[in-house]
Amino acid sequence: MKRREFLKSMTAMAAGTALPAAPAVWSPAKAQSRQETLLIVSESGPNNLDIHGVGANVPGYEASWNCYDRLISHEMKTVNGTPYYDRDKFKMELADDMKLGDMSVTFKLKKNAVFQDGTPVTAKDVKWSLDRAVTVGGFPTFQMGAGSLTKPEQFVVVDDHTVRVDFLRKDRLTIPDLAVIVPCVINSELVKKHATDKDPWGLEYTKQNTAGSGAYKVANWTAGTQVILERNDAWTGGPLPKVKRIIWRMVPSAGNRRALLERGDADISYDLPNKDFVELKGAGKLNIVSTPYSNGIQYIGMNVKNPPFNNLKVRQAVAYAIPYQKIMDAVLFGLGKPLFGASADDKTEVAWPQPHKFVTDIAKAKQLMAEAGYANGFETTISFDLGFAGVNEPICVLTQESLAQIGIKTTINKIPGANWRTELNKKVLPLYTNVFSGWLDYPEYFFIWCYHGKNSIFNTMSYQSKDMDALIDGASLAAASGDTATYDKDVKGFVDLAYEDMPRVPLYQPYVNVAMQKNITGYQYWFHRRLDYRALVKG
C-alpha cells in the first residue's frame, strides 16, 4: 500500500459515505402479527430456561412456568377485582384425576397429553422429573423438601398413566408443593439423549431448550436481550391461550419502559419504580394492577444475639421510632399494605401477614431507651441490599433520621446484591431492612423459615425461643392432622409472640405492580408473582 494511494482511497471512502443511503423499501405491513403478539418489557431476563438449573434466576422461573406443565395447578378466585390464585382449590393440569389417600396421593395422567415434540406424556416422565427435582440439589431440591418431598422412592410408577406420590409424613404443604413451579414434568427421553456422565440430568440441554408439554415453547432466546415464545397448539393442560407469540424484551432503563408503555409500543411491564406506577395510574391511559405479595413482608430486622438489640426494650424503642407513615408516603407512594398501627383492641387473627400495634412515637421510644440503660443512645450500622436500592435506600435514610432522634446514630451500609446473601448468612448485621416472601401461603410456612430456632438463613435475626418453636411445630402438626382449634390457637400464639419479642419489625406488604395497555386483559396474580401468559388476551 502506498501512502498516496491510501490517502486517495480515504478521500474516496469519505465521499462514499456522503452519498444518500440506499433507497428505502418498506416491508409488508406487519399489523397482523402485531395483533397476535404480546410485547413484554422488563429489566432483566432469564439466565436459564429450566428452574432445576444451577443458579437459575427468577425471570427464568417465568419461562419454566409457561413452558412446562405440572400435575396440578391452582384455580382462580377474585381478590379486589383481580384474578388471584386460590390457595385451597387445585385444578388438574397434566393429571386427569387426583385421589388423596391417607399416606399417598395418586394421579391419573391425561391420555392425550403430549410433549411439544409429539411424544406422549407417561408416568415414567413424571417420575423422572420429580426424581430430578429432589436430586439435583440447590433451590429445586430445597423447595421440594419444604413439602416433605425428599426421596426418589416417594414417586412410584403404577402403570403407564398412573403415578403415586407416597408421603414421608403427614404434611399439609405436600399437595400445594406439587403445584409450585419446581415439580414440572419434563420430556425425559428427549433430555436423556442429551445427558452426559458429568451431567446425568441433562441440565445443560434444558438450560437452552424447553422440553415440556406446556402452553408455550421458547422459539428464540438471546440472553440478556430477548426471549420469543410461540404457542403450543397441541397443549392439553387447559383452554388454548389466545396469544400466539410472546416477545419478551429486556429494557434496562425504567424511564424507557415507561415511555414504551405510554407510547403504546409495549404491552406489559411489571418492574417500574413505585412513583411511575402512581403517575401512570393517575394518567389513566393504562391498566395498572397492584396486588399485595402473598405471604411477604418488608421489615426492619435486628440481630438479637448481640447487644444492644438483645435487649427487648431497645427493640421496642426501635419499633416506636420507625417513621412508618413517611415510608408509606415518600417511598412507596401508597403502593403497599401497611403492617403497623393496628388499634389497641384489635384481636389477633389466624392470618399472616397482619399489622402490629406499634406506631411512630418518639417520646415513648426515648423512654424505652432510658429504661434499657441507653439514655445516651449508641452507634450502629443499618444495612440494605443495593440490588433493590430504589426502595431500600430511602427506607434506611428515613429510619436513620428517625433513630437519630432517640440517640441511635446509624451509618448506612450499602451491600452489593452479589454480596447480600453472604452477609445475611453470617448473621452479624445488627440492623437491616429486607423482604421475605414464601411461595406457599401459610402462616406456619413463613414462621418456620423466619422465626424457628433451627435458624434457617431467613431467620436473619438469629432469633431463638423455645416457646416460639413449640407454637410453630404445634401449628404444623395441627394443620397436617386437620385440628383447626389447636391450629388457630398456635398461629395466634406465634404471631403474638413475634410482636411481643419484636426481633423484626414488619413495615408493609409490598405490592406487585403490573402496567398494561387497556386492550390487554386476563392478568392473574400467582404466588410466584411472575406473568402467566396462558390467560392473557390482547383485544
Add this chain to the structure above:
Amino acid sequence: MLRQIGKRLATAIPSLIGVIIVTFVLTRVLPGDAASYFAGPAATPEAIAEVRHKLGLDLSLPQQFVRYVADLVHGDLGNSLTTGQPVINDIAARLPASAELTLIGLLLAMAIAVPLGILAAVRQGSIIDHACRIVATAGVSLPVFFTGLLLIYVFYFLLGWAPSPLGRLDVFYTPPPQVTGFYLIDSLIARDFALFRACLAPLVLPAVTLAIFSLAPIARITRASMLAVLASDFVRTARASGLAPYRVIITYAFRNAMLPVVTTLGMVFSFLLGANVLVEKVFAWPGIGSYAVEALIASDYAPVQGFVLAMAILYVLLNLTIDLLYGLIDPRVRIEA
C-alpha cells in the same frame, strides 16, 4: 512491513499475560460471592456449598487459575452465570453491536468535529471558533445518559420520529444472517434494503448521543494541531507562493496536522467502546459494556475476565493500526518494535 507487524504483536504478548493475571486476581479480590448469589433466594448453606462446588469456586486460587488458563488455551472463556451462555458466544454476539454503534458514532463525530476544528483554527477568534468552543464544552459537560434520555424524550416520546428504544432492531424484524455481526453490513450482504433501513433507524439516536460526547476531544485536537501547523514556515511559504487557500489548508496544513488527530481518534474509539455502558443501558443496546457491568454487579467472574481480555486484544490491534496509519500519513514515521 509484515515483519514489523509480527514484531509488534510479539511485544504485546507479555502485556496480555499480565492482563490475564491481573484480572483473575482482581475479580477474586472483589467482595461478593457468586455461589450464594446464584444459589437463589431460598438457598441453604448446603445448597450454596453445592453451587460453589459446581462452579469450581471451592478450589484454591492457584488451582482455579490453572484451570482458567487451561480453558483459555482451548479457547474456552468459561460460562456467564448472568446470561447462562458461554462467554465467548456472548462476546462474539455483543462486541459487533458495540463496535457498530461506536463506529457510526465516531464517524458522525468526525464528520462534524474535523471540519469544525479546521474552520475554528483558520478563522481563529471568529464566531465559528467560539461556536466550536461552545459545542465542545457542551458536548463533554452533558453526561451521555442525560443526552440519551433527552433525545429519547424529544424524538421518541414527544415527536414520535425515532423508533422505540428497544435495542438494535424492532421486535418484529429478524436480524440478518450473521456474516460480520454488523447489522448494517449484514443486511446489505443479504440485499435486504428494508432490513437495512430497519437496522439503521434504531442506530441514529444512540449514535448521535455518542457523537455529541466525542465531538469535543476531536474538535479541540484538530483545532490545536491545525493552529500549530498553520503557524509553521512551510505554510507561510505555500501562502507566499500564491497557492489557493483550499490547497494550503487541506493539502499542506491538514495532512501535517493529522497525526495527533488520528491518535486522538484511536483513543476516543477505544474509550467509547468500553465506556458507552450508559448509552447501551439507556437504549437497551445489547453491547459489551453493559454486559460487563451486569456481570460485575453479580460477581460473575468469567464475563468480566473475558471482557477485559477482549478489550486488551482490541487495544493492541487498535494501537497497531494507528501506528501503521502514521506511516502512511507521514513517511518519516516508522514503526519500531
